[in-house]
Amino acid sequence: MYKISAENYPIIEEWIPPQSRVLDLGCGDGSLLSSLISKKQVDGIGVEISHEMVLQCVQKGICVYQADIDKDLSEWADSSFDCVILNATLQVITKPYKVIDEMLRVGRFAIISISNFGYLRNRIRVLSQGRVSSRIRLSETWHDTPVLRFVSLKEFESSLREMGIEIMEARYFFPLNFISKVQWPVYNLLAKEGIFKLRRLQ
Numbered sequence: 001m002y003k004i005s006a007e008n009y010p011i012i013e014e015w016i017p018p019q020s021r022v023l024d025l026g027c028g029d030g031s032l033l034s035s036l037i038s039k040k041q042v043d044g045i046g047v048e049i050s051h052e053m054v055l056q057c058v059q060k061g062i063c064v065y066q067a068d069i070d071k072d073l074s075e076w077a078d079s080s081f082d083c084v085i086l087n088a089t090l091q092v093i094t095k096p097y098k099v100i101d102e103m104l105r106v107g108r109f110a111i112i113s114i115s116n117f118g119y120l121r122n123r124i125r126v127l128s129q130g131r132v133s134s135r136i137r138l139s140e141t142w143h144d145t146p147v148l149r150f151v152s153l154k155e156f157e158s159s160l161r162e163m164g165i166e167i168m169e170a171r172y173f174f175p176l177n178f179i180s181k182v183q184w185p186v187y188n189l190l191a192k193e194g195i196f197k198l199r200r201l202q
Contacts, residue, residue, distance in 0.1 A: 008113055008195045009035055011171050011179075012085065015111060015197050016040055020082035023047065023107060025069045025099075026089030030057035037062075045081075070094050073102040081107040087195075090114050090156075091149050097163065104200045109168065113195040118152030118188045154188045160198065169197040 009032055016022060018040045024033050027046030030053075036042045046064040048054050057064040070093055084107035086099070091114070093099050103110040153172070160167060172180045172191040184190065 011195055012111055013039055016042060016083050022083050023081045024085045026086060027057065029053050030060045030062035032087060033062050034060045069099060073106050076106040078105055079108060083107055084110045086112045088113050109197060109199040111197050113193060114151060114156055115193050116153045116191050117150035118154065152188055153191060153194045164201045165198050166201050167196050168199055171195050
């Protein structure tokens with residue numbers, strides 16, 4: 001089981017207003033929701049497919065459903081939440097367009113983070129070593145990876161435009177722990193990860 005990085009938690013916390021209704025898809029062990037409940041007093045619900053992770057959520061006092069988010073979110077009505085989060089989980093989604101569309105049906109806005117397959121170090125590693133980095137795979141070896149899709153930041157942003165989705169805010173994670181709000185000309189080569197706050201265009 002891979003572990004979701006907490007590197008972007010402060011950004012997610014910054015973007016979510018206090019006392020919001022929050023749905024965290026692929027919530028893992030509930031660490032992010034637990035932090036949001038403590039710091040922002042959100043009304044939070046998690047969705048997680050792993051039985052082990054669900055148990056850890058329950059131990060933290062998190063309200064969690066064991067379900068496959070790839071199927072649908074039909075149990076929730078339109079605008080049931082202020083925010084729907086998909087943190088470091090997009091790679092394992094088999095129908096990402098459908099899931100993103102559903103996120104913005106049940107939530108007023110969405111927060112999605114992705115690892116950048118277009119990151120220069122990943123390209124060099126594939127060319128020089130003929131292998132994908134463990135950071136992109138989210139595990140050490142090819143046979144134990146949950147990753148189904150490799151996507152670059154540019155590809156993801158292009159897909160959002162096709163879907164009629166607006167990027168309200170974004171942060172780009174560069175080497176040496178540098179995080180930028182600015183989309184530099186070569187960001188698709190130099191950024192390791194991106195996180196996006198999204199809403200549907202009116």
